[in-house]
Amino acid sequence: MFFRVMDKDRLPDLVRGLAAEYEVIGPIAKGDEFVFAIVSDPTELRLDYDTTILPPKKHFMPPTESLMSFRVQDSEVVGEELDRTPRVLFGLHPCDINGLMLMDNVFLQGYEDPYYKARRESTLIVGLNCMPHEGCFCKAWGTDEVHWGFDIFLSDLGDRYFVSVRSVEGADLLDRCVETRQITPEDTAEFQRVASEFQASFEGQPDTSQVPLLLDAKYDDPIWEELGSRCLSCGACSMVCPTCYCFDVRDRLEPDGQEGTRERVWDSCLYIDFAEVAHGHNFRASRAARVKNRYYHKQWGYLSKFERVLCVGCGRCASACKADINPRIVIEALQAGGGSL
Amino acid sequence: MARVVVLGLASDFGCQVQMTNMEDHLLDVLGAIELEYWQLAASGHMPEDYDVAIVEGAVTTEEHVELLKRVRETASTVIAIGSCAVTGGIPALALSGDLEDRVGCVYGESGALVACGRILPMPVGAIIDVDYHVVGCPIDPAEFVEVLHRAIQGLRDAVPLEPMCATCKIAENTCFYDRGEVCLGLVTRAGCGTKCISLGRPCTGCRGIAADANFESAKAIVERMGADLDLLLERAQLYNNARKDLS
Numbered sequence A: 001m002f003f004r005v006m007d008k009d010r011l012p013d014l015v016r017g018l019a020a021e022y023e024v025i026g027p028i029a030k031g032d033e034f035v036f037a038i039v040s041d042p043t044e045l046r047l048d049y050d051t052t053i054l055p056p057k058k059h060f061m062p063p064t065e066s067l068m069s070f071r072v073q074d075s076e077v078v079g080e081e082l083d084r085t086p087r088v089l090f091g092l093h094p095c096d097i098n099g100l101m102l103m104d105n106v107f108l109q110g111y112e113d114p115y116y117k118a119r120r121e122s123t124l125i126v127g128l129n130c131m132p133h134e135g136c137f138c139k140a141w142g143t144d145e146v147h148w149g150f151d152i153f154l155s156d157l158g159d160r161y162f163v164s165v166r167s168v169e170g171a172d173l174l175d176r177c178v179e180t181r182q183i184t185p186e187d188t189a190e191f192q193r194v195a196s197e198f199q200a201s202f203e204g205q206p207d208t209s210q211v212p213l214l215l216d217a218k219y220d221d222p223i224w225e226e227l228g229s230r231c232l233s234c235g236a237c238s239m240v241c242p243t244c245y246c247f248d249v250r251d252r253l254e255p256d257g258q259e260g261t262r263e264r265v266w267d268s269c270l271y272i273d274f275a276e277v278a279h280g281h282n283f284r285a286s287r288a289a290r291v292k293n294r295y296y297h298k299q300w301g302y303l304s305k306f307e308r309v310l311c312v313g314c315g316r317c318a319s320a321c322k323a324d325i326n327p328r329i330v331i332e333a334l335q336a337g338g339g340s341l
Numbered sequence B: 001m002a003r004v005v006v007l008g009l010a011s012d013f014g015c016q017v018q019m020t021n022m023e024d025h026l027l028d029v030l031g032a033i034e035l036e037y038w039q040l041a042a043s044g045h046m047p048e049d050y051d052v053a054i055v056e057g058a059v060t061t062e063e064h065v066e067l068l069k070r071v072r073e074t075a076s077t078v079i080a081i082g083s084c085a086v087t088g089g090i091p092a093l094a095l096s097g098d099l100e101d102r103v104g105c106v107y108g109e110s111g112a113l114v115a116c117g118r119i120l121p122m123p124v125g126a127i128i129d130v131d132y133h134v135v136g137c138p139i140d141p142a143e144f145v146e147v148l149h150r151a152i153q154g155l156r157d158a159v160p161l162e163p164m165c166a167t168c169k170i171a172e173n174t175c176f177y178d179r180g181e182v183c184l185g186l187v188t189r190a191g192c193g194t195k196c197i198s199l200g201r202p203c204t205g206c207r208g209i210a211a212d213a214n215f216e217s218a219k220a221i222v223e224r225m226g227a228d229l230d231l232l233l234e235r236a237q238l239y240n241n242a243r244k245d246l247s
Helices: A008-021 A094-107 A114-121 A168-177 A185-200 A211-217 A223-230 A236-240 A287-306 A316-320 A327-335 B014-020 B023-032 B062-074 B082-087 B090-095 B099-114 B141-153 B165-170 B215-224 B229-238
Strands: A002-007 A023-030 A033-038 A064-071 A077-079 A087-092 A123-128 A152-156 A160-165 A247-253 A259-266 B003-008 B034-038 B052-056 B059-061 B077-081 B118-122 B132-134
Touching (some): A002 A008, A008 A023, A008 A160, A008 A168, A114 A123, A152 A168, A211 A287, A223 A287, A223 B215, A236 B165, A247 B141, A287 A327, A316 A327, B003 B014, B014 B082, B052 B082, B052 B141, B059 B062, B077 B082, B082 B090, B082 B132, B132 B141
Parallel strands (some): A023 A087, A087 A123, A123 A152, B003 B034, B003 B052
Antiparallel strands (some): A023 A033, A064 A259, A152 A160, A247 A259
């Protein structure tokens, strides 16, 4: 990794330079909130965003994507296209970059997912530092920092950005698109000061030590029934989660019924039919069983395979869940002895 | 090819109009079936024999009941389309209060003669088994075509069981509850693509209550968020008044 400094007023140069070669996706305003969307003009970019409604996973695994098209009569595949649009995801916070790396474990290890892989390989990541907002608990999981998983990373030093360059592609695009200069000892000192200020700004982070053990100990706790009685089974938490990767595959026919498309759509383990199998047996028919499964998978099952919990503390589920179910509440209630929320 | 009939009970025929609104795909669809009767859009009479019956509208008369029983005996497949047929829809609002009063209110003193054979409104599924459902007020033409194909191919009914919030997140809509406003999407069956909400209007439940809705939790949420519980209950009636469990 090496470092450069870019004056803030050069930012439009960088964005325009990227836009000449890539589809640039960044945080823009939508109502009172923010979303990742195509940036057509650098002035649309809202690098002061706190979080976005959906995480950047939608650009690697869209909510609905075509896997292939087929002919009904003889079941022949007639079309299969991988999305290799050159893209830049601009302004990702550390939690979301960490989230993508957790998705990579699933889609790029062992059985590679060609659709995810094609998009991932065609996409550059430009990270951006942030300050904790109300719902953040990334520090509790250690996902408040990233050291890889990006091509370049911008740290805001007021009038300039401290640019960490991680990849050859990142170095190239910086060279091509924008004027930068060498770092000075003052830049490094200021970078360190901002990093320390960021760390000092976290308040009330949950204690996540021994959470897997706690889950094992509380497997039959009445708290799961109580959470189940609250859950709407709506799946909003899964949609907004940067690490939820479950999907369903469906065939959709064209109106003439001659051809169809096999689509992958986002699924949620909270849906009642998520664990329903042929002949109608449902392994998790109750809401309580489904909520419990969500937490055991995220904080235990994934951990047992990849040595990380499947949560980056972005706080999106906490605002998406109107029933007030989120990792913080669940962990704190279990730590308090369980029994009830 | 499947021989299909389309008939309407108590409704404004808006869903049959939506079928004509398929414009771009209407000929494709007509090429995949043998349309024997379409109450709204074709002249001619209902045939004696057919394979698929598409039924719009709520059941509001004895005649409807008899018709549906005949339909069920004849058709191998029955598809209910639209809120009126699936949930009782707007006609089921007449379940609140006294039906005779309401008939008088609409038809005056001669109501007894005009609205003869009337019964309490109910969805088609209250009288006969329904194999496939196209929900919504009005139906979405694309969804209708999908369900029709499922029916012709013998695939199972695939109405979403979950409520709408996930789709709303995918659309990246700001939640009405974040502004303290009531939205029935917490319990309404998904699948519409959050058309109304994306246009700035809260959900009123035209697709019916999701099979796995948690209405008790929705009420608790409305109270906790300081929104209007009476409004939630009123909205829950608009299209779902035939249900007795939404109070």
